[in-house]
Amino acid sequence: MPNRGFNTKAIHAGKTEFHPDSMSVPIYQSVAYPYLDAQEAAAIFSGEKPGFTYGRWDNPTVQVFENRMAALENTEGAIAAASGMSAIFLLAHHLLNPGDDVVSSNRVYGGTFGLFNVGLPKMGAKVHWVTNPESIDAWAAAITPNTKFLFVESPSNPSLFIADIPALAALAKSMNLPLVVDNTITTPALQQPVLLGADVVVHSTTKYICGNATSLGGIVCGSKALVEGIRQSSLRYLGPAMAPFNAWLSLNGLETLSLRMERHCHNAMVVASYLETHPKVNHVNYPGLTSNPYHKMIAPQMKGCSSLMSFELNGTYEQATRFIDSLRVMTHATHLGTCRSIVTHPASTTHSAMGEAEMRKAGISPSMIRFSIGIEDEKDLIDDLAQAFEKIDSEPRVKEDYKTGKYPQAY
């Protein structure tokens, strides 16, 4: 496609010819694609003729999604996977051999943390964590002769660390290593890492790209050689392919991505500003606020900082859970990046297994609350917060609630 704008590409890019054609990409809900004759089968298998062979590594609907994501992330190609975690796993499986290592920021999603810590050693590889990822020197010091790629998630989930991508890309280039950026939280509508010097972009498309919590998905966007290498040597044998229906739902999500991201950013700024001045809030962590230490990094890299934020309630664990139980517009769930606003309480859910001491070391307090702000009417969000803040003034819940196990008594 000629050099069209982002929104045009989000609706049209990657489309191949389908007969008959259709306003939405046809769903090829099929695991195999019958050949005209033996000659065609042989030609497709040998790569002489373009075509599809088996759904574990290729599918026409999935291919449109891959090509559209490549167009939006400015890469030669892309390969879709069953989830964000499987996309990162396929990439690591392809790039690492026994004895190799990856250098990664330690501010990454918990699943990525687990994959690198536990999954890589099972493949004979390992991770070197950069515990101060603001420092480019710290990255440089972690690189060894066996390092095969640098990995950074920016902004990170849930700590909202923002990396200096151009500086990291310059370091990677000087060491002849690829820089991989997890761009899940911003999406290409707000940040395009390849234009900042990165080589590879990964996503959990489950989040903002899909947009309404209907389908798991992941993608690796990079050079043709990388993508085809992953397809032939990792996806083909390991098997976590994206389902055609999920690709179709994700394509529908892409069509409205940039409009949704604008509204996510707007609503998040309204909510963060409200929280920042609220007497029952100690601290708000949202890079869009001028008080945020990463704020000055937004303009050169990003068109907006998406809608993930956390804040610390000026109160107890019990008050935090009461606040969450009182919300009526926001949904309490373990997810982010959907049209509806989502609240999570790390201390009682995602991080509860850590125990209080470990949680505090990771910067998570018992009264910390995470929001993924949706695209509802901003007034309804603020009214919902206001009534929930009022509820936390009331008497604490009776001990009976704890005895029944309805409210954990960890703090």
Ligand SMILES: Cc1ncc(COP(=O)(O)O)c(C=O)c1O
């Ligand atoms: C930044 C980031 N990367 C990757 C993942 C993993 O994605 P999935 O849940 O689709 O496997 C997540 C999930 O929350 C995430 O937040």
